[in-house]
Amino acid sequence: MAICHKRHGGVDAVSVEDRRVKRLPREVREKQILDAAVRVFSEHGYHEASMDEVSEVAGVSKPMIYAYLGSKEDLFAACIRREAGLLLEAIVAGVDATVAPDMQLWMGLKAFFEFVGGNKQSWRVLHRQVISQGGPFSDEVLAMRSRAITLVDALLVGVATKRGMDEHAQKSTEAMSAALVGASESLADWWLDHPAVPTRTVVAWLMNLVWMGFGDLVEGNVWSPAEH
Amino acid sequence: MAICHKRHGGVDAVSVEDRRVKRLPREVREKQILDAAVRVFSEHGYHEASMDEVSEVAGVSKPMIYAYLGSKEDLFAACIRREAGLLLEAIVAGVDATVAPDMQLWMGLKAFFEFVGGNKQSWRVLHRQVISQGGPFSDEVLAMRSRAITLVDALLVGVATKRGMDEHAQKSTEAMSAALVGASESLADWWLDHPAVPTRTVVAWLMNLVWMGFGDLVEGNVWSPAEH
Amino acid sequence: MAICHKRHGGVDAVSVEDRRVKRLPREVREKQILDAAVRVFSEHGYHEASMDEVSEVAGVSKPMIYAYLGSKEDLFAACIRREAGLLLEAIVAGVDATVAPDMQLWMGLKAFFEFVGGNKQSWRVLHRQVISQGGPFSDEVLAMRSRAITLVDALLVGVATKRGMDEHAQKSTEAMSAALVGASESLADWWLDHPAVPTRTVVAWLMNLVWMGFGDLVEGNVWSPAEH
Amino acid sequence: MAICHKRHGGVDAVSVEDRRVKRLPREVREKQILDAAVRVFSEHGYHEASMDEVSEVAGVSKPMIYAYLGSKEDLFAACIRREAGLLLEAIVAGVDATVAPDMQLWMGLKAFFEFVGGNKQSWRVLHRQVISQGGPFSDEVLAMRSRAITLVDALLVGVATKRGMDEHAQKSTEAMSAALVGASESLADWWLDHPAVPTRTVVAWLMNLVWMGFGDLVEGNVWSPAEH
DNA sequence: AATGAATGAGAGTTCATTCAT
DNA sequence: CATGAATGAACTCTCATTCAT
Structure with a gap:
């Protein structure tokens, strides 16, 4: 089972395979989350955006978002x-x-x-x-x-x-x-x-x-x- | 919020007497509501504004708002x-x-x-x-x-x-x-x-x-x- | 999904008929809620008790509890x-x-x-x-x-x-x-x-x-x- | 929380040097953990205490706590x-x-x-x-x-x-x-x-x-x- | 032996919206 | 005409717990 550490970048969430790549270093996850957040916030605006959608798009569970970037407000501020x-x-x-x-x-x-x-x-x-x-x-x-x-x-x-x-x-x-x-x-x-x-x-x-x-x-x- | 357990303590646009004036013609009610809505929306923004506050400020119950101006979105559009x-x-x-x-x-x-x-x-x-x-x-x-x-x-x-x-x-x-x-x-x-x-x-x-x-x-x- | 399609099963403080009696005056509802809260808190303790169970036992939706008695802490204080x-x-x-x-x-x-x-x-x-x-x-x-x-x-x-x-x-x-x-x-x-x-x-x-x-x-x- | 984005700012029971002392025998680790747990439980109570804080205060990672003392409940019982x-x-x-x-x-x-x-x-x-x-x-x-x-x-x-x-x-x-x-x-x-x-x-x-x-x-x- | 990384599950809370009166 | 009463649905956030390394 060869796990491919392919492209991390790209706003396009993560591919199914990438999703299986767990235990990524913190930096990478943070980038993933920020990318997803920018995308979601830009699409729906701050209030209409939900953390659920961010976590989905990021391919990361919500607790990770809160652990790494803090509250929704913090996350938005980080994007900005x-x-x-x-x-x-x-x-x-x-x-x-x-x-x-x-x-x-x-x-x-x-x-x-x-x-x-x-x-x-x-x-x-x-x-x-x-x-x-x-x-x-x-x-x-x-x-x-x-x-x-x-x-x-x-x-x-x-x-x-x-x-x-x-x-x-x-x-x-x-x-x-x-x-x-x-x-x-x-x-x-x-x-x-x-x-x-x-x-x-x-x-x-x-x-x-x-x-x-x-x-x-x-x-x-x-x-x-x-x-x- | 009319049924809020907390102290109202907010802004009241209509006096007690005005509140007693019931059965107002539709036009007047609509104006009351729109005035209140403009005020509330301008203070808190669309998303942070609540229909409860609009109804409080307008001195009109929420069902009236919905009957006259429709949904929150409709109300906002009417203001605009x-x-x-x-x-x-x-x-x-x-x-x-x-x-x-x-x-x-x-x-x-x-x-x-x-x-x-x-x-x-x-x-x-x-x-x-x-x-x-x-x-x-x-x-x-x-x-x-x-x-x-x-x-x-x-x-x-x-x-x-x-x-x-x-x-x-x-x-x-x-x-x-x-x-x-x-x-x-x-x-x-x-x-x-x-x-x-x-x-x-x-x-x-x-x-x-x-x-x-x-x-x-x-x-x-x-x-x-x-x-x- | 967060949506709770559960049946109310479990402890039922009010009979089916009582449930149909809607639009009760505030006092009655408050008493219902407090009674239920005392019961639930006494059974599980403050922390283990959930507002969901209180609302179930009271036969009242959660928003009513918050509207009438405030937060969980407020509710507990009211019981005490x-x-x-x-x-x-x-x-x-x-x-x-x-x-x-x-x-x-x-x-x-x-x-x-x-x-x-x-x-x-x-x-x-x-x-x-x-x-x-x-x-x-x-x-x-x-x-x-x-x-x-x-x-x-x-x-x-x-x-x-x-x-x-x-x-x-x-x-x-x-x-x-x-x-x-x-x-x-x-x-x-x-x-x-x-x-x-x-x-x-x-x-x-x-x-x-x-x-x-x-x-x-x-x-x-x-x-x-x-x-x- | 080791991966918390907020400042740790909390109590640290073990010095930096102690942290470097790895591979401690089981007894010592257990004592470290129990001491920390007693302290944390006595300060916040069972429910408000978090395993994260226990692990912080103990200077031991959470998986160790679970390996040595079991669940939160077990840990509390051990303290008692x-x-x-x-x-x-x-x-x-x-x-x-x-x-x-x-x-x-x-x-x-x-x-x-x-x-x-x-x-x-x-x-x-x-x-x-x-x-x-x-x-x-x-x-x-x-x-x-x-x-x-x-x-x-x-x-x-x-x-x-x-x-x-x-x-x-x-x-x-x-x-x-x-x-x-x-x-x-x-x-x-x-x-x-x-x-x-x-x-x-x-x-x-x-x-x-x-x-x-x-x-x-x-x-x-x-x-x-x-x-x- | 030891841990950073990760999450399922559920908590409290709020709000737009609608009956029943 | 007018409203107090009521709620479904969703949201943010947290925590005990466990892999993968």
């Missing part, structure tokens, strides 16, 4: 942490900090959209399930969102400072960053429904929308209702 | 429909279709932010609770979102056409609208945490961010990574 | 409170405060043993299940025990004072009371296994054991190892 | 047996069978209270956790209790016989013994909360309460309600 970490890593890795700010933004957005395109489940877990909940996960995801906004903010502030942005406009950069992040998220969702559009294109659209506007703003080229 | 209708109404009412497109966008955004500022519960129900849910409410809210995006799209397309937007850019207007709506939502959330900022200001920020960029875009003044 | 109240009431009602102290003790012990003899389940719940638990019920029952000890103590102190008990002996009355209560409890348990013995007899034994000794003590007629 | 044996040994060893009966009782009670004072955990396991449980441990502990009662009974009977106790009183000795044991236990518990009282004193109190009364009883100097 992992996926958010991957997303931010991808963005940071995609940006060359030595280039001009607009190129940095471009690269960051591109990395972001590429991640979303390549990890739809991750994105769903991060975006769809978290923003709304008033629960304790907000912490996890809002922290990520804050980091993202901060990143953008730093970029904008850097640009603004360099170009001599006036104080009032400077104070607005945080709001702008929030708006930009929201626009990116919304566009990412739109994009999930229009997969034919190439990544480059959608990112270029967003860049043009926000970057040119921001450039005008910095140049003092503002729009005002008073003038109309 | 009503609040979304109010929001769109407010926006439409705030826009003068005879003025220039940029002014129209300005007026629309202003109406939107004013609504959010004045109806925080409504906004919470609409935004925070709905985007995430993969459930059947998406229909309701996505429909609203689509209408909003369509409105913006029409505006942008109008502008583009007038100014002679090239085809490629034209195809992007839908995406742009999605991004704009997302930016608005995100900014509205940010604003809820920074109530000191006047409505005018936050709207102006957003206008500057997106309108100027859009203007540049239409003028063919595009940003492109190739040039950098 | 009710039974302890009955016991103390019985004792107090059985004692004529105008007679001599020894008669009072006699009457109190008699009332106590009569209650135990007539309410074995109550006694089991009170005694067997509570003393040991370090949980939150101790409060309930230890309070009762304290009241009992205090009653006895007052009696002894009264006697002692009247007869001129020396100080050292006086300080010991609390300990004596504790011992007396313990002796009574233990004897009650013994008695449960020897039901042939009449109440009068067992009480007389106890009276003789402790009262005569106490009398000697008060008279200064003490035993001391030094003398032997 | 050991501790009860020690208690009875202490009592027997403390009594000089050649002295007068009252001195024997005095010595036995003294030994008992000394044991309780010096082995509070043992006492808690024996008394607090066992009396209440309706489970299978009753056997173990009730056996011990029976032996204790028998001891006392023999003493009393001896006295009675010697002094010519009448038949009715003789039949009562068993009940008296039960009462005495209960009084002792209750007083021991009281004493645990009043550690300032010297052992001698508390024992003297009890002796005076019961011995003098018993003496009177034997002498036919009885109390009777009829006379009052």
